[in-house]
Amino acid sequence: MAGASVAEPKSSAKKGKKQQKKKRIPVRIDMTPMVDVVMLLITFFMLTTVFNTPQTMEINIPPGESRVEVAETSLLTLRVVADGTIYWNLGIETPQIVPFNELRKLLVERLQANPKLITLVKVERESTYETMVNIMDELNLANITRFSLAPFQQFDRDIINRLQPK
Amino acid sequence: MVLKKSRISIFIDMTPMVDVTFLLLTFFMLTTQFRPPQEAEVLLPFSHSAIKLPESDVMTISITKDNKFYIGFDSQILREKVFGAENKFRAGIEADKNTLGNLMIQARMYNPRLRTVIRGDKAAPYGPVEDVMNILQKVNITRFSLVTELEKSM
Numbered sequence: 597m598a599g600a601s602v603a604e605p606k607s608s609a610k611k612g613k614k615q616q617k618k619k620r621i622p623v624r625i626d627m628t629p630m631v632d633v634v635m636l637l638i639t640f641f642m643l644t645t646v647f648n649t650p651q652t653m654e655i656n657i658p659p660g661e662s663r664v665e666v667a668e669t670s671l672l673t674l675r676v677v678a679d680g681t682i683y684w685n686l687g688i689e690t691p692q693i694v695p696f697n698e699l700r701k702l703l704v705e706r707l708q709a710n711p712k713l714i715t716l717v718k719v720e721r722e723s724t725y726e727t728m729v730n731i732m733d734e735l736n737l738a739n740i741t742r743f744s745l746a747p748f749q750q751f752d753r754d755i756i757n758r759l760q761p762k
Numbered sequence: 763m764v765l766k767k768s769r770i771s772i773f774i775d776m777t778p779m780v781d782v783t784f785l786l787l788t789f790f791m792l793t794t795q796f797r798p799p800q801e802a803e804v805l806l807p808f809s810h811s812a813i814k815l816p817e818s819d820v821m822t823i824s825i826t827k828d829n830k831f832y833i834g835f836d837s838q839i840l841r842e843k844v845f846g847a848e849n850k851f852r853a854g855i856e857a858d859k860n861t862l863g864n865l866m867i868q869a870r871m872y873n874p875r876l877r878t879v880i881r882g883d884k885a886a887p888y889g890p891v892e893d894v895m896n897i898l899q900k901v902n903i904t905r906f907s908l909v910t911e912l913e914k915s916m
Binding site: 622624627628630631634635637638641642644645648650651652654655656657658659719720721722723724726727728729730732733736737744747 | 766771775777779780783786787790791793794795806807808809810811813814815816825850871879882883884885886887888889891892898899902903904905906907908909910912913
């Protein structure tokens with residue numbers, strides 16, 4: 597069997613040489629139209645291909661009602677009001693405004709001062725979704741991967757309102 | 763005379779080029795994923811998150827800037843089952859706060875591997891997003907993702 601398989605290509609190569617030489621010359625198809633079409637298709641697919649698939653931010657929320665007791669001093673609250681202003685406070689201190697571009701620095705500092713820091717984010721319903729995504733992004737960048745989102749309540753509104761006159 | 767002579771001499775063998783072009787063509791044909799049709803125009807916010815959007819088994823909840831909710835799936839079979847045959851070609855259907863939860867439960871019954879993603883418009887208010895998250899919590903979907911565009915700076 598092995599001998600046959602070795603012998604065969606030899607004989608076919610000898611035969612083929614004669615036949616191929618004769619055949620090769622007449623088979624000369626003009627490929628230009630085909631190439632044109634193929635190029636057209638390539639450009640089409642190249643241009644329609646979407647390489648940048650959107651990114652996602654993963655969130656895990658606790659199932660149902662779960663309560664965690666937290667020491668007041670290690671609770672950092674971020675309140676975002678309708679116009680996008682961010683107020684922060686530790687525990688029951690009075691909230692202070694922090695500009696968005698300094699938020700990360702603040703978060704990193706606070707986290708260094710207290711590694712057990714728990715962050716609570718309260719976003720007012722009238723504020724935009726983008727603000728909330730931006731803040732979550734900042735939290736992720738500051739390595740705070742565990743934080744809570746709490747509803748912004750009337751009580752929070754009152755706290756902010758009390759600050760305004762000053 | 764001169765023209766005729768030069769013409770004959772320009773006969774390049776195009777076979778290798780054709781080979782390569784076909785290779786490229788098959789590559790692009792196989793990798794192309796047409797942008798899935800969207801029922802509503804949504805401008806995504808930016809983030810630095812690097813997790814890619816999953817490609818299959820996705821349930822998309824879109825929130826437009828005029829506070830409308832749309833729920834959609836990537837598979838046509840699931841759309842047909844949940845939305846009915848007449849809506850199977852639509853990317854998503856409009857839902858409201860009360861129907862969203864039921865649709866999600868229904869869809870998860872047909873395909874338990876479904877991953878939930880929220881596509882919120884940049885300019886959408888936070889209120890509806892909060893509602894959607896509350897609904898998700900209620901129907902026990904505790905893992906979901908927010909779709910964002912990659913931000914290049916910093």
